[in-house]
Amino acid sequence: MKLTGRTGCALLLAAYLAFALGAKGFAPPRLQAAEVPGSVVLPAPMQTALYLGDRYLAANVETTRVLTTGGPIAGIAQDYFDRLHMTVAALNPCHEDNYYVANSLMAWGGSVDPALDILRAATRCRFWDELPPFFLGFDLNFFKREHRLAKEALFEAAARSPESRTTFQRIGLMYEAEIYPDPRMAQAFLKAQRDQARDGRLRQGLDIRIGRLAGLVTLQDAQADYERRFAQPLQSPNDLLTRGVLKAFPTDPVGLGYVFEDGRFALREMKIRGIEGVRK
Amino acid sequence: MNSLLADFRLAVLLIARSRLWLIAASLAGLLASIAWLSAQFSPRQPATVALDVGLSFIRLVVPVLAVLHIQELLAREVDRRQILTSLTYPRSRAVFLVARYAAVVAVAAGLTLLLAMVLAGVVGLAGGGYKQSTPVALGLPYALTIGSAVLDFAVVAAFATALAAVATTPNLVLLGGIGFMIAARSASTIVQLLEREHDLVKGAQWYQQGLQWVQWILPDLAALDVRPVALYGKLEMLPQAPWALVLMALGYISVLLILACMRFERRQFA
Numbered sequence: 001m002k003l004t005g006r007t008g009c010a011l012l013l014a015a016y017l018a019f020a021l022g023a024k025g026f027a028p029p030r031l032q033a034a035e036v037p038g039s040v041v042l043p044a045p046m047q048t049a050l051y052l053g054d055r056y057l058a059a060n061v062e063t064t065r066v067l068t069t070g071g072p073i074a075g076i077a078q079d080y081f082d083r084l085h086m087t088v089a090a091l092n093p094c095h096e097d098n099y100y101v102a103n104s105l106m107a108w109g110g111s112v113d114p115a116l117d118i119l120r121a122a123t124r125c126r127f128w129d130e131l132p133p134f135f136l137g138f139d140l141n142f143f144k145r146e147h148r149l150a151k152e153a154l155f156e157a158a159a160r161s162p163e164s165r166t167t168f169q170r171i172g173l174m175y176e177a178e179i180y181p182d183p184r185m186a187q188a189f190l191k192a193q194r195d196q197a198r199d200g201r202l203r204q205g206l207d208i209r210i211g212r213l214a215g216l217v218t219l220q221d222a223q224a225d226y227e228r229r230f231a232q233p234l235q236s237p238n239d240l241l242t243r244g245v246l247k248a249f250p251t252d253p254v255g256l257g258y259v260f261e262d263g264r265f266a267l268r269e270m271k272i273r274g275i276e277g278v279r280k
Numbered sequence: 281m282n283s284l285l286a287d288f289r290l291a292v293l294l295i296a297r298s299r300l301w302l303i304a305a306s307l308a309g310l311l312a313s314i315a316w317l318s319a320q321f322s323p324r325q326p327a328t329v330a331l332d333v334g335l336s337f338i339r340l341v342v343p344v345l346a347v348l349h350i351q352e353l354l355a356r357e358v359d360r361r362q363i364l365t366s367l368t369y370p371r372s373r374a375v376f377l378v379a380r381y382a383a384v385v386a387v388a389a390g391l392t393l394l395l396a397m398v399l400a401g402v403v404g405l406a407g408g409g410y411k412q413s414t415p416v417a418l419g420l421p422y423a424l425t426i427g428s429a430v431l432d433f434a435v436v437a438a439f440a441t442a443l444a445a446v447a448t449t450p451n452l453v454l455l456g457g458i459g460f461m462i463a464a465r466s467a468s469t470i471v472q473l474l475e476r477e478h479d480l481v482k483g484a485q486w487y488q489q490g491l492q493w494v495q496w497i498l499p500d501l502a503a504l505d506v507r508p509v510a511l512y513g514k515l516e517m518l519p520q521a522p523w524a525l526v527l528m529a530l531g532y533i534s535v536l537l538i539l540a541c542m543r544f545e546r547r548q549f550a
């Protein structure tokens with residue numbers, strides 16, 4: 001029998017119908033999977049093999065991934081971007097976009113420790129660049145109150161930059177003198193970074209973090225106001241509400257909130273990282 | 281010597297006839313657009329990213345093309361029995377093999393030079409509007425980067441030649457050549473990165489010791505990738521003792537070509 005003409009067409013149609021019925025009919029088995037926050041970031045060694053042994057290409061593609069999707073995202077979802085930034089720092093620690101964006105979005109978004117790791121790697125790799133040690137010193141002083149280490153980082157920055165050597169040294173000495181970190185100065189610093197940013201998403205992301213600092217400024221101002229009015233140190237943040245200094249606590253646009261420790265308000269850091277995410 | 285030169289010329293002509301100009305032009309166009317587009321994604325170092333991605337492109341396409349040329353000039357020739365005519369000329373088989381290898385490397389080097397010049401132009405354009413804190417270096421550091429890339433391609437082509445000398449199916453040359461390139465380029469980087477990823481593998485130290493022998497068999501092509509020198513304009517980022525790298529590559533090429541010639545001289549073409 002020859003497969004031509006009507007018989008052929010009929011058989012073809014029947015075969016295709018069978019295929020279409022099957023393709024439409026089956027449903028994939030429902031897999032019970034634990035909910036994992038964020039998405040998968042492949043580890044650096046595996047990426048090297050996937051990009052045919054080219055770690056620089058892998059670093060560039062992953063940085064593009066952060067820059068095109070990352071910006072405005074903050075809080076728990078940020079964990080994914082933290083891991084992306086850290087992978088890029090392993091692949092090419094010299095990558096300028098990576099350390100710069102990691103510093104501005106991660107450190108101010110609550111992931112201080114990984115941001116510090118990335119800045120340390122960038123300081124080592126970019127042995128000529130004064131910005132990574134400057135950011136490192138700033139973050140160590142502001143978030144960690146590691147005044148001595150902060151001064152060392154600032155002096156490293158001073159050694160790298162003949163033009164602004166004295167400025168960096170002066171800031172370093174200020175850090176060492178344990179002058180209380182000023183969130184207003186930090187806010188001005190972040191605003192300058194936002195105004196410099198060419199990228200809209202980065203600007204949005206920085207705006208969220210500036211809003212976060214504004215909340216901290218509100219809290220610290222309220223504390224100063226309280227201590228002046230009642231001539232006693234603030235014991236519990238709730239006193240601000242009960243005694244009418246504040247109408248309501250500011251909300252943190254990043255979603256992490258603030259802490260009151262040792263009689264001082266500070267930014268809360270993201271504590272539990274990895275697969276568990278952050279439990280509220 | 282004369283027969284070597286004649287064979288070399290013939291092989292270059294054969295490659296040129298396989299639409300080399302069309303391929304070179306389209307690769308250059310593709311390179312320009314990829315480098316320019318990737319620069320648009322970088323907020324602080326557009327020229328560096330354009331150069332970085334462009335170098336990645338060159339380092340990927342040129343060796344693949346070189347392996348394809350080896351496959352065409354050696355393996356397919358055996359497959360189509362043209363080899364029987366090619367080997368009738370009065371000179372040794374080794375001369376024939378080395379001349380064809382040299383022609384492929386010369387074409388690859390010329391193509392790399394062309395693409396490198398296109399890339400330098402695109403990098404200049406892409407980074408022109410923005411003053412980076414760390415500018416790229418398109419002078420001597422760039423020349424060193426391109427030179428070591430050509431050395432890398434020569435090693436890959438030598439491996440493909442050795443495969444072609446023994447292969448009975450032409451596709452083995454392509455698959456084996458690309459596989460060798462990936463393995464040689466990623467081995468040392470993966471071992472180095474595994475050390476840092478403590479939570480990924482237990483006992484990375486053990487892996488590293490276990491993989492020590494690899495460096496006596498595979499050349500470390502990742503070390504031949506000296507692009508940070510050009511990306512950040514710092515000659516200090518060259519590896520220690522660069523002469524050893526050149527020696528490693530040239531030595532490995534010689535080993536492969538000698539092996540290939542030895543096998544090829546005794547090969548039976550039924």
